[in-house]
Amino acid sequence: MLNSSRTSTRQRALLSAVALAAIAPLALSSCSAGGGDNGASGGAAEQNTRTTLTYATGDAEPECLDPHVGGNYPQALIGSQFLENLVSRDKDGKIIPWLASSWSVAKDGKSWEITLKDGVKFTDGTALNWEAVKANVEHLQNPKTGSSTGYLAFAKIKSVEKVSENVAKVNMSAPDSALLESFSQPWNAIQSPTALKRSQEENCAAPVGTGPFMVKSWTKQDRVVLTRNENYTSAPADAQKQSGPATLTQIDWRFIPDSATRYAALQSGEVDVLDNAQPDNIKAASAASGIEELDAPRPGASNRLELNSGQAPFNDQKVREAFIRSVDVDAAVNSLFMGTTKRSTSALSSVEPAHQDQADSYPFDLEAANKLLDEAGWVKGKDGIREKDGKKLTVRFPVSTNQSIPAEQSLFEQLQAGAKQAGFDVKISLLDLPSWYEALGKNEYELVSAPYTKVGPDVLRILFHSSGIKPAPSGYFANHAQINDPALDKLLDQASATVDDEAKRTELYKQAQQIIAQKQVILPLYDQQNHYLLRSGVKGLRALPTVSTPSFLDVQALPAK
C-alpha cells in the first residue's frame, strides 16, 4: 500500500511535469504569434484610411523572386512590383517609354540604340546607365543563371556597347522585330548590376530594382512584404502618377493556393485584391456588392487545343477538320465558365492588336464531321469508335492539373463526350507538370492545351515555325501542333525581320494566322484567363498592358478595415 501511493505520487508528478513541458512552448508560441497581424494601419495618419494593402495570389509561390531565373508567371506577378523594364506597352499595343525614354533601330535591323531616362537610381543607390543594361543582358544569357523565358527572348542579342553614359547600343546576330516587346516583359526586367553580383541565393531572396515598391521580407509559404520606394521616379508613360512615390506604403503579398479560401478572405476583408479568380467566384462577386472584377487576359497566345499533325491520325487534314467540327466549344465555354469569358477563335490573345478572329474556320457541325471521317476511310465500329486498318481512332490528351483549372478540365471532358459522337476515342490523362512535359517530349499525345504567355505576335513564330519542332536541351519543344509549312515559315521569318514598319509586320502576322486556320491544327478556346477581384474600396488598380500584371502605383489610400 505504502509503495503504491509513493509510486502514484511520483507518477502524478511526472505526468504533470510532462504536461507542463508540452503546454509551455505552445503558450509561448501563441503569444509570439499574436503579434503577427499588425500591418492593418501601417503609416496612415488619419483614423479612417490605411495605406497597407493585402494581395492574395493563387498562383504557385515562386522559388526565386528574381524573374531572370527560370521565368514563370508567378515571378512576373510579384516581380513587376519592384522591377521595371526599358519599355512598356499601352492598351493599344504600342510600345511606350519606361526606363528608356527613346530608341531607334538601324536600317539593317542589326543594332538598336536605346536612350535611358535621366537620373533614375536603383533602390540600392546604383545609377541606371548603359552598363546596367549590359549587366542584365549578360545575366540572362549566362548559363549559371538558368534563365528560360528571358533567355529565349534575348536569343538574338549579340552584345551591348556604350554610346554614351545613358545610351546603350544593342548589337543583334539577326534582326528581331520583337526586341522591344522582349524588353517589356517582366522576365527581362532591369535589376541593379550591383545586386546581380551577389550570390544567386541572395538575389533570389530580394532582387533590387527601380520599381515603386521593394522587397522587405519573405516568409516562405506565407507572404512577401513589399515596402514603398520613397525615391521612385520612373513611372511608365501611361501611368496616372507621373511623379513621386506611390500612395500605398506597404503591400502584403500573400500566397493562398485554395480558391475558395482566397475568395472567403476577400469577402471577410482579410484580403483586398486577389488574382486567379475562378468562374464561380467571379459569378458570386458580380452578384455581391462591394467586390469588383478586373478582367485582364494575358498576352501572347490564346488558350487553344493543338492537334498533333506530325503523326497519325491527325496527320490527315480531313481527320483534323472532323475533330474540330465534332465539338461544340461555344456551348461548353458558356456553361462551364458561367458566362465569365468569351469564346476565342484566334490563335492570338484578344489583347494583341495583330489578332484575327476566325469563327468561320472553327464551326460546330457534327454531320460534316461524320462525313469527313467517312471520306477519310474511318469506319464506325460496334462501340461507336471509328476504325481503319485495324487501328482505332484513339486520341491521347494529356492534361496538366497544374495548368488547367477545374472548369477547364470539365470543358475537356465535355469535348471528349462530343467527339465520341463522331467516333473519336479521346483518352484524357490528368498528369502533374513533369509527367505532362515528359508525355509531350516523348510525342505521346494527339491533343494538348499548352498556354504560352509572351508580349507580342512573335509568339506565333515560337509556336508555329517549323524550327519549334526541334526540342530544347531539356526535351521541351513549343510547336506542339508540329506544323511544318514553308509558306508559313517564310511569313514568320519575314515578320521577325521587319523592324521598321509596324503595319507591314501586323499584316504579315495576319496572313500567318490565315494559314494556321486553314491547316486546322488548332482549336482556339478562350483568352488566357486572368481575372482579379478587388474590394470596392481599392481605387486606381490597373493591369499593366505588358503581361497583365497588377500595378499598384496609382492606387489611392484605402478605407480602414
Next chain:
Amino acid sequence: MSTGHGANAVMTKPGSGRAATHRKSWWVAVAVRLMGAVIALWLVATLAFVVLQALPGGPAEAALGGPGSQASAEALQAAREQYGLDRPVLVQYGHFLGQLMQGDLGTSYSQKKPVADVMGPLLAPTLTLAVWALLAAWVLALMTAMVATGSSRVAARLASALELVASVLPGFWLAAVLIIVFATQLGWFPPVSTGTARGLVLPVLALAIPLAGYLSQTMREGMLNALASPYALAARTRGESPWGLRVRHALRHGLVPGINLSGWAFGYLISGAVVIETVFARPGLGRALLTAVTGRDVPLVLGVTLASALGYVLVTIAADALVRLVDRRAA
C-alpha cells in the same frame, strides 16, 4: 567453520544481482531501440530515393525554373554537374548517404538553399498545428468517450454515432464547411491563417475532429472492457460512483490505446496535414513536401521524408514511455 562457500551460500559475482541484470537489460533495450530507429530511417531514405528515380521528369529542370524549362544546353549541363546528376545512380545514392551521415541534408534544387534552411522556418508552424490539433482532439475525445461509456443509453448511442461520423469526415470537406460557417457567415474566425491565435482555431478543428473520432472510439473500447471486468464490480460494491468509476479506474484502460494512437497521429501530422495547410494557407512541411514532389526537387523530398520518419520514431518512443507511466502493468 566455513568461509561462506558452503552449500547454502549463493555464489554471486559483484554486479550480477537481479538489480544489475535489470539495469543491463534496460541498456540493451535502449540500444536495440536506437538500432531499430536508425535502420528504419535508412530504409525510409532509400525507399524515397528509389521512388524519386522512378518518377518521370528530370530533377535538373527543377534548378532551372521548373519542368519544361527552355534553358540553354549549357545551363542544363551546369545544373547537372552542380548536383551530380550526370553520375551513375548508385554513386548519387552513396553520396547522398555519405552527406546524411555527416548531418548534411544537401541543397534544394528549386530553392537553391540548404534543405535545412528551407525546412527550418517550417518546423515551428507545423509542430504548433500538430500539438494543438492533438490537444484539441484529446479534449473532444475524452468528453465523447465519457458520455459514450456513461449510464444514459441514448446519450451513449449518440456519442458512438458521433465518433464514427467524425472519424470518416474528409478533411477538405470539413475545412470548407468550417470556413463557410464560422468565417464567412458568422465571422468569428478568419478564413486564412493570420499568425494570431484566432487564425489557428479553424485549422486545428479541421484536424482535431476526425482525430477525435478515432481517439474516442479506441478509448471507449478500452474503457468498456475495463467496466465489464470483475474489479469494476468490486469497486461499485465499495460505494464508488459511476463517474468516479470511469475516471479513476476505467479511464486508464482507455488512455493506453489512446496514447499509442496519438503517437501515430502526431507523426502523421508532421508531413500529412498538407490539405489543411493548403486550404488555410498555413506554412507547413506537408506543403513543402507536395511542392517538392511536383517539382522533382529530390533533396527537399528526402529531407522532409526523413524529418517525418524521425518524428514518428521519436514520438513512438515518447508514447511508449508515457504508456509505462500510465499503465503500471507495463512498467
